[in-house]
Amino acid sequence: MATATERIFTEFKEHSVAEFFKKNQQMLGFSGKTRSLTTIVHEYVTNSLDACEEAGILPDVTITITELDKESGKYRIVAEDNGPGIPEKHLGKALGMMLAGTKFHRYMQQRGQQGIGASGCTMDAQITTGKPIKVVSRYDAKRITCELSIDLKSNSPKVMNLVKEEGNFGSGLRVEAEVGDVKYDKSSFGVYEYIRRTALANPHLQITLNSPEGEKFTFPRSSNAIPPRPVEVQPHPLGLTTNDLIDFAHRERECRKLSSFLQERFVRVSAAKVEELQGMLPDIDFNKKPADLQWHEAERLIKAFSQVKWIAPSTDSLRPIGKEQIEKSLKNILAPEFLAITERSPKIFRGGIPFMVEAAIAYGGGAGKENGGVKTSEIIRYANRAPLLFDNSGCAITEAVREIDWKRYGLKNFEEEPMSVFVNLSSVYVPYTSAGKQAISNEEEILQEIKNAIMEAARDLQRYLSGKTRERDRAERKKAILRYVSQLSKDLSELAGKGTPEEIEKMLVRLIETKYSKQIEEGEDEKEEGGKNGKIEEEEEIEE
Ligand SMILES: Nc1ncnc2c1ncn2[C@@H]1O[C@H](COP(=O)(O)OP(=O)(O)OP(=O)(O)O)[C@@H](O)[C@H]1O
Ligand SMILES: [Mg+2]
Missing domain, CATH: 3.30.565.10 (Histidine kinase-like ATPase, C-terminal domain)
Known part of the structure; x- marks a missing residue:
């Protein structure tokens, strides 16, 4: 049996x-x-x-x-x-x-x-x-x-x-x-x-x-410029795991020595760097065939990589959309009342993979999502210019938006604002959460960088919104004062016994008009605004 x-x-x-x-x-x-x-x-x-x-x-x-x-x-x-x-x-x-x-x-x-x-x-x-x-x-x-x-x-x-x-x-x-x-x-x-x-x-x-x-x-296309061809880059030593290094070494067919393999197959590995590594690991034979590299040796090499100084990987491989193009497209398609765009400098995640974030906030006009006659906010996510429509909640972009304290930027409730937050992540390797490629995983460096990019745009929006509020307050104050001008002119003319009420009214109106436009020229309010922004920067911007 x-x-x-x-x-x-x-x-x-x-x-x-x-x-x-x-x-x-x-x-x-x-x-x-x-x-x-x-x-x-x-x-x-x-x-x-x-x-x-x-x-x-x-x-x-x-x-x-x-x-x-x-x-x-x-x-x-x-x-x-x-x-x-x-x-x-x-x-x-x-x-x-x-x-x-x-x-x-x-x-x-x-x-x-x-x-x-x-x-x-x-x-x-x-x-x-x-x-x-x-x-x-x-x-x-x-x-x-x-x-x-x-x-x-x-x-x-x-x-x-x-x-x-x-x-x-x-x-x-x-x-x-x-x-x-x-x-x-x-x-x-x-x-x-x-x-x-x-x-x-x-x-x-x-x-x-x-x-x-x-x-x-x-x-129709709005630009006849062919984007520069993507270029292939080699991995940076800091982005490798022991398993990666073994894989690369055992697949190697051309380089006959470990030393030349390291220089040929990875970026930023110079002869001097190999020498430095050799000095740190005297018992590893750098003349051996890459195919003979053992797991324990690869493990020590990876550790040594993390102990020496490296030049960051080249970021030539990144192909962002570009500020000008984003502006053109968003203006064309959303026609917003206000638009702020930020283009961050390239950064590195997992130690060696370059990436770059572009973000934009479109406010008012055609921005936001139409929801039963009411405008609500929307997040427009992209990875390497491909839209991500699904798996919204598991995506680093959504998470970054969620973590931002929007009240600091003058927005009471993010969900209910007529705005579109646009984010594009460019990288030679996008860490998707699944084979369906609809959400970017919450890697710490990526999440923080997306947040920084959105916050940078949000500061411009805040400046615009507070300017708008001040403009409205000023107009209301002016309207309120103008309401009394006619009566005041009559009283003044009577009291002084000089000038007709019409003449005085004309002069008063001119005075009020200059007073309010003068406030703008003198930039009185700019001072107030500068103070608020300084605080946000201090509290929120986290750079590596
Ligand atoms: N329209 C096309 N024109 C030219 N080559 C194409 C086209 N579509 C697919 N290919 C080739 O077929 C291959 C397989 O495509 P497929 O979509 O399965 O995988 P992929 O694009 O490499 O990766 P992913 O699974 O992430 O989409 C591509 O790598 C490419 O070489
Ligand atoms: Mg494909």
């Missing part, structure tokens, strides 16, 4: 990453009908933008959504771009294999970083409608047309009905997916809002949405 152990382990099986995500689709953002549709659009749009930027092309993207069956929530989604296309050799894996792509292994600021976005959509199509996706890839005077699905058991692509044509077809990718259990709506979590926000942070993008209701929305 079989033992209990034997019985249990007859059930032992291996599974592929595709099977894992099939079972845990919610981790990829496939949960809820509206969210699932937005996720698909998000994955295709971010891929198009990444591809265009890397190829130096001004992106032109069209998303067409058609309702096929209302009851089962079946829709057709077509995403088309003018990017570089995908070569035949890589097409299957790019769209039909999980954890495959050009981004996961590189330290480069791009929207995608995992290699599961597009293949996740392929999987969603096949498990909700049983249909493969249809692909057209144009590149290098070729056009490849095929159907594609994933063999979930082995996480490998199945390419069907492939047709290859030669000729001048330009370049770009077109993906067509039929998916079930989704819904198109105009909510703040829907595709329209996603595309609107994408346009807001990507002024060089031209994007069109053909909705299932037959409407065509085009967000």
Whole structure:
């Protein structure tokens, strides 16, 4: 008779990453009908933008959504771009294999970083409608047309009905997916809002949405400047764990010595730095092959890294949106009454990963969220210019806004203010809380920097709001005094026995007018304001 152990382990099986995500689709953002549709659009749009930027092309993207069956929530989604296309050799894996792509292994600021976005959509199509996706890839005077699905058991692509044509077809990718259990709506979590926000942070993008209701929305580009191509950077020693160092060392094929490996594969490691490390660790052989590096040696190297002085990593890899572009976009789309933008200098998290925060506060006008005729505040979150619409509460940006004491900036209740707080985090690696890439994890350095950026903008807003309040008070005081002028002029004329009441009234009015405009010129109120701001800075700004 079989033992209990034997019985249990007859059930032992291996599974592929595709099977894992099939079972845990919610981790990829496939949960809820509206969210699932937005996720698909998000994955295709971010891929198009990444591809265009890397190829130096001004992106032109069209998303067409058609309702096929209302009851089962079946829709057709077509995403088309003018990017570089995908070569035949890589097409299957790019769209039909999980954890495959050009981004996961590189330290480069791009929207995608995992290699599961597009293949996740392929999987969603096949498990909700049983249909493969249809692909057209144009590149290098070729056009490849095929159907594609994933063999979930082995996480490998199945390419069907492939047709290859030669000729001048330009370049770009077109993906067509039929998916079930989704819904198109105009909510703040829907595709329209996603595309609107994408346009807001990507002024060089031209994007069109053909909705299932037959409407065509085009967000034209407001800038013809192609953003500089993202550059790949090497990791900084301070950002490494022992496990990372072992991984890099054991994968090394070119450098023959540990000393050259350290210099070639990581930034800021000079020959002098290697010598310094060698002096600290005399029993480690720096001439050994990187592949022979042992765990305990790597552990000591990592510790030594934290004990020597380093030049901070280069921040050339960061591609922020830029103050001018943010201003242009927010003015265009929100037309606020007041706008403050802050662009912080690059900072480092986890010891070695550069990042940068841009923040803006738009107040009044079209800013804020319309809520049953009343305007409320909204937070517009981005990571590497890609909108984050979901998982609001678990995100460092939301947390930063929550931690700010808005009363200090003259706002009684943040929730009820007609304002939009805009934040974009740029980094070669964004620490998302899940594979669905909708929330940034609460890393201490990131959270603090987001807070500082928003507070900087909030100080400008406070200055504007207190100016507005003073202006209103002044106008009211003036109005109150003017009310007595007519009676006073008559009394004065009678008492003095000189001048007509009309003449005196004219003079008095002139006096009041000059008195109140004079207050502004003399900047009396500026003094009062300076005092308030000084206090905020002292209490709140925390720099590293
Ligand atoms: N529109 C496109 N044009 C050119 N290449 C593309 C396009 N879409 C996808 N690719 C290629 O396919 C790969 C896989 O895309 P996928 O969305 O699955 O992963 P990713 O973008 O690398 O990371 P993430 O999972 O975070 O989105 C990409 O890395 C890219 O090389
Ligand atoms: Mg992607």
